[in-house]
Amino acid sequence: MIESVTVPSPHRVPAPCPYFGRCGGCRLQHLDYPAQLRFKEKQVRDCLERLGAAADFELRPILPAPNAYGYRNKMEFTVAGGGGATVIGLHEADRYDVVLDTERCLLQSEAMNALLAEVRRQARERALAVYDQESGQGLLRFVTLREGRRTGDRMVNIVAAAPDVESLQPVAEALVAQVPSTASVVLNVNAKKAAVAVGTEEHVLVGRDHITERLDDVTFQVSANSFFQTNTLQAERLFTLVEQACELTGGETVLDLYSGTGAISLLLARRCRHVYGIEVATAAVDDAIRNARANAIDNCTFLAGEVRHVLPTLIREGVTAAVVVADPPRAGFHPKALQALVALAPARIVYVSCNPATLARDVGDLLRQGYRLEWVQPVDMFPQTPHIEAVARLRRA
């Protein structure tokens, strides 16, 4: 722990958020934005050179985010306390038992902050019971806010321990009255001990069961439990970069590994013959199929299952692909999935990574299997946090 700062770094800036230092959300607010970018860029280079033994590649300058604050389209807050002293906010850093009463979060929009304030006011005024992790008693557990940046739609998802629609309906109506762009207020019921903001049953309290968001010219239906990129504006730029890296001419078959709700597949579908998306979460696959239909995109096939199982099956069925895009979770590729990718032998691989260490490990393996790393471009999706995204383009030698 730092006790005092004797000589401040020239890059130290006053953190604008009053919760900075305690809140687990942002850890780099005290570093000016250009220094944050240099820090992230250096980590990508260090990982690739030291862990991946990659040498002869172009490290493109990191792509800064268009907004250093207010960029998140989704925030998840925990409810704690109780009675008139209900607190709703983010956890203290490394303390899952301490919740800060976050009156305003600088990573979300002012409309989302207005919704957060109204939920808190309603919970206190109505003295709604707060769930207690120890006893398993009480109602309110989490509040998740979502916003369609390109559409202006907003969603409040109240996660509670019981389907108490009667108590929560008036809260939902007050939220819509306060922020009229609120297109959806839903109740997700999680009666289990596990402290997760995902329910096993959902009740629509007001409006629709989803909001809409646009990336480029593709419209997505985003439900309470759907995965969707949390920084819309920077996701558009990230996916434009992916599209350019694919160098599509119209006739290719493309594989989108770890395809989530299909954002990359649907954006690439306009530029190639066919896209196969592979994703383990069946709910995400359902969303991808629904979004393809809603956008009249009929050249995508979404397959549910682990890449290490589904990819070898596709290969056995005779599918070949000129281009593979992969956007794995932090753990990167499973060795069997990487082995299948090498067996498929696409001419180009566009690897989107949220963890430079596993990117470097997997790139190292691909280099040994006859691929050349052409360029890597870090992309800052999450200013004020240490998270780093990068796109790497590999070509079969």
Ligand SMILES: C[S@@+](CC[C@H](N)C(=O)[O-])C[C@H]1O[C@@H](n2cnc3c(N)ncnc32)[C@H](O)[C@@H]1O
């Ligand atoms: C970083 S996200 C990709 C998101 C996607 N590109 C999008 O924008 O919707 C990683 C995805 O990999 C999925 N996943 C994790 N392990 C997997 C596996 N072994 N096989 C297939 N998909 C997996 C996760 O469910 C998640 O949707």
